[in-house]
Amino acid sequence: MRAMVVKEWGQPFTLEERPDPEPGAGEAVMKVRAAGVGLTLVTMRTGVFGGEVPRVMGHELGGDIVAVGDGVTNVKPGDRCGVYFYLNCGYCRWCHGGRETLCDNHGGYVGVHVDGGYADYVCLPAGNFLPIPSGLSYEDAAIAADAVNTNWHCMRERAQISPHDDVLLIGAGGGVGVHGIQVAKAFGARVIAADISDEKLEFARKWGADEVINVRAVNDLGEATRKLTDGKGVEAAVDYVGASESFTAAIGALATAGRAVVIGAKPGTVQINPIDLLISEKTITGSRHSTRTELMETMEVMAKGTIKSAIGKRVHFTEVETLFEDLQAETLLGRGALTYDD
Ligand SMILES: [Zn+2]
Known part of the structure; x- marks a missing residue:
């Protein structure tokens, strides 16, 4: 598969050919169909969020599950899915208490601490994949997963x-x-x-x-x-x-x-x-990001048309660098979006 790789934090993306990912136990692989690009990514690429390099970035994603590893029951090949950004433990008091972004055992972020989706395929813990409601596009599901759900949590719970x-x-x-x-x-x-x-x-x-x-x-x-x-x-x-x-x-x-x-x-x-x-x-x-539940609610509200994604520019994912340039120059209005091959 093709992947846009950050070899050193602070450096531009490099297009690389990599083996297609195989899911391990508890993991699933998604063919990426759409992705979002925002200013948070520009900050992340400086390296301030930590994480090892080389790294494939990209956490606002929509696509189709193509393979699942042992023990995976929440998704199956063919499912249309969005991606949850945080790598949380799922069992601490905050995860159980409906405030999982405060997780005691926070494992970092998709696209920073594990490879993300500026690539043909992305392999993640299966629990990070959430179903896209019918009527919602891959692109809207991608934008939902940071640009919109962060606001959903903020406006309802915090503000x-x-x-x-x-x-x-x-x-x-x-x-x-x-x-x-x-x-x-x-x-x-x-x-x-x-x-x-x-x-x-x-x-x-x-x-x-x-x-x-x-x-x-x-x-x-x-x-x-x-x-x-x-x-x-x-x-x-x-x-x-x-x-x-x-x-x-x-x-x-x-x-x-x-x-x-x-x-x-x-x-x-x-x-x-x-x-x-x-x-x-x-x-x-x-206000810190959103829970998985809030992301599902956000996608449902967007599927009804109440909230729409504001896309300023679309490019193919292999040209993601141009969107980073626009974001750095502050010339992009709204969110950037990436397209993928069928
Ligand atoms: Zn936790």
Whole structure:
């Protein structure tokens, strides 16, 4: 099979011919039919997530199971499947308790700690393959598995969006953010999209944002947000950037009992006034990816057409490097997608 291989972290992909994978006990092999590409991959390729090289990257995937190893009962050849991104143990308190992204025995990520799907075939623990509901394309199933399900977990569990909420999304014009707009709208929120360029904000509007704020055109994002909410502030602020400045702005934009959630993050510090938290019962928290169940729910919601994948550009998987270049240059609007041969 053909595989796009990272030989050293930080280096471009190399097209290699490799033997087709054979499933070991408890594993399954999927022929990849579609894949997604986002900014997280660019960060991962720098090596900051760890993992051994050489490595085949790629975790947003859809395809057909072609072979299963001994003991596999959850999938069979011919099944259309999406892929769950995390390698969790399945038996710790967090895995059992419905919060598996906090797994005590977290084994890393597909495409970082084991080979992913920028290749004709991918071999993974069978439990990482989840059925694609009928009516959902391979490509939508791929995009569901990071760009959308991360938002599904965030908006419902962490930001706890209700139909009467005003919600601020910082970095809403990015590949994950534009899907966040749709998920927040699906939970009934009024969405205020903040980003740094008019082009990204226009894209955010196209995907459903009710109001937009160009962060570079205002002095204080919190103040600009309050102007759009009759002085109240927002019930939830979700920060896709996760820099000290952006998360400080997220907290500053909150209404009474508001929730500030960091969903993308950079190293930094944020100052918090404990009195403000006490008086107004604000919540400051993070949101980490999604559970398998939430990915299945996300695919079902997408199959109904409530949330659509926002694809900015498609290339063949052997040309994935061009999408990485676009992401680094910040010229890609929405998610990148890869096509595969029939
Ligand atoms: Zn676990």
